[in-house]
Amino acid sequence: MTPTPAAPAAPAVVLPRSPALAPLLARGALLSPFKRPRPGGSHPRTRLVLPGLRVDTARLAAYERVCGFPTGSPTGFPTGKDALPVTYPHVLGFPLAMRLMSGPDFPLPLLGLVHTSIRITRHRATEATGAYELTVYVDALAPHRRGTQAAVVTELRDGGDVVWESRSTYLARHRTAGQPARGGEEEREPLPAVEEWRLAGDVGRRYGAVSGDRNPIHLHPLTARLFGFPRAIAHGMWTVARCLAAHGTPDAAEVRADFRAPVLLPGTVTYAARGGRFELRGAGGRVHLTGEVRPV
Template identity: 65%
Template sequence: MTTQDARPGERDTSTVRLRSAPALTPRLLLGALRSPAKKPHPGAAVPPTRLVLPGVRADADRLAAYERVCGFPDDGRGTLPITYPHVLGFPLAMRLMGARAFPLPLLGLVHTSVTITRYAPVPAAGTYELAVRVAGLAPHRRGTEATVVTELRDGADLVWTSESSYLARHRTEPGTHEPRPAAARVPLPAVADWRLGGDLGRRYGAASGDRNPIHLHPLTARLFGFPRAIAHGMWTAARCLAEHGTPPETSVHAEFRAPVLLPGTVTYAAAEGAFELRGGKPGEERVHVTGSVAPPGG
């Protein structure tokens, strides 16, 4: 079923209402097969499709596996971890990004940032409506980024939303879109060291459904320029937020600055509403993730 659903201030969107979540593995395989033929460019047209899936419920076993691999404790309130709706919306995002009309190759896409706002507690036993769309493309110094917007509604109420940026790396003109010089960074105080196993990408992939080959095995990661498999960006964000804690109403932002190679050891550091994940020898540390937690709109 397809309807036209244009929102004020946005381009026209074509809303497609689904009866069930897309099968993830076929979508990933189809997207992979279509990837070599795609020539990414920030000026490419983005399909205006907005996918909507009603009647969404979290599977208790998969949720438990996700909480274990990400380190979320049982909060005693029976609510979803703040990052879990991203998992629920991932099959819809893959249907959009694996489609023939989507201009970026699905293979090798790198998650570069995520902003999540939770407006109210999200009970784990609740039933929700998901909506996912690609908001647009933007140039990046290393290629082209796509922004994917996911929304979770409880009835008519918007209870959770996210914006994720995904980078397709390709050749760009030298000197274009260079980042502004960063101010001197003061490292946050270390809280804990985490030893990450070589199978972390496979364990998180099994719990989340995200089986991008850059996360699964050194051999498949090398096909995309990584010396070893790398941890999922959303795992690093979820693990940090599990350690940091999030109020019922909150907005979080995480930037994935450098890949976390597996296996490896990282240091979680935090102070007040800021956190980061870094690794390497003292004096040669590399920042992998930076993030913040604040009230909505703060």
Template identity: 65%
Template sequence: MTSPPPLLPLMLRGAAYSPFKRPGTTNTPPPAATSRIDGLQVRADHLTAYERVCAYPTGSPELPVTYPHILGFPLAMRLMSTRTFPLPLLGLVHTSIEITQQQDVSPTGTYELTVDIPELRPHRRGTEAVVVTALRPTGDTAEKPVWESTSTYLARHKTDTREQDQREQQEQPATPLPEIAEWRLADDLGRRYGAASGDRNPIHLHPLTARAFGFPRAIAHGMWTVARCLAKFGARGPVHVQARFRAPVLLPGTVTYAARGPAFELRSAKDGDRVHLTGEVTELPR
């Protein structure tokens, strides 16, 4: 492809296939395919809209560290919405992301973007799909991409509950990090981020559509929470980022950003014990 495919048809296709898939009842591997865009160039208006909704500085000579994920998300959806992908797209939950950026990435460059799903793996609450996104300058034959992410998406189904209970009992709550900032999130945040990113999942757009999927109100996009935290952190390449999504952020709402050293987290301002997101940022040598 020469540009990202539209997301809505892919979401509809994935939703149509979802009722016919039964995760946990088969060992079917993920499709051995790669989605690829050649000659990708960043649209300045798209980038600016994304920077503004995530509070990144506009006009920077390098891309925000989370922006290539937005470019690659339609390619991931293209793979996960197929009939041969064994997990149902409906109900699939983004549980973590790991990003490695080897150098500054220019917004004026021309790139090759690839996405593939190398494996499915068991999780204590179901099955996870591992999705790898890689960005390379066009014509670059280096083994390592300049930017790469590994995301995990969880399809929940019944597992060995005894093993699950044992693991959850071993997990000890961490000491809260020092509070840095408090953010009040408007009820239209999901719609504004959806317009900037293209991810118009119904659970993020309106209370009525969110209730159809079991949420009392619309929830913030997980990748918005990561981007907003990294913008505040000031993360810039070369860098390695790890983040785990812990609990959804209901909209409207108020959250607390906290950080110390390489670690950051996002907590509920009303209930400080409720952690929405945890992560770490490690600077890499230039």
């Protein structure tokens, strides 16, 4: 039998620097009304590659303060070698992801796109002062009971080895026909409360300043109301980072987090955890975020 030829590798575009986010967000907003999402549509096959990436340590320290990580975590390295928080490579890859998702060949509208989950695998601790290669690409489109979902993969390499990788899913809501409803989620007993956090109204602006994600829904009540929210909401990735700062993460670990409901700002939430599992709950026990950390 003649073997089936391997599919051609996705073309790689090497970037000289990380793209500026503001023009990409503006482009995505302008193109959004012209996009008609559907699960069987095509998506960009390009892999964006940013070689020789070095972390801005001042920006990293600001991120650590906003998210509650200890500044200059020495985990896994000799004295004087700081480690990146487990969520920080997502911030490094976000401009590349936005370049792909704001482009005309990305089928989902950027406006209204909802980050529904993230899966992270950190193969080993990553030095804050190292030089890395970053790769981002769109992996797939899939039907969802509420619309169409896209998966975006981010990979961080050190000397050719993948040391950190993630898979984020983003949902474009639209009317669907003939898609089966998702089965009921497993009912779990609420995790025991650990801490209560009072969140200030400026959390979205502070996280936007250190991450570059200045989506209007996170910045001010007035801009959030334009998109149907009564107040500004916290970034999903801030809620994950804040929980992991409290929970702790082994040097080599798998992290999953599912975003279930927005966190309104200002507000009060309860961080709960047991073993490797954690969650963030609001008033009346409403679950905003569930997650799990497993060593590998």
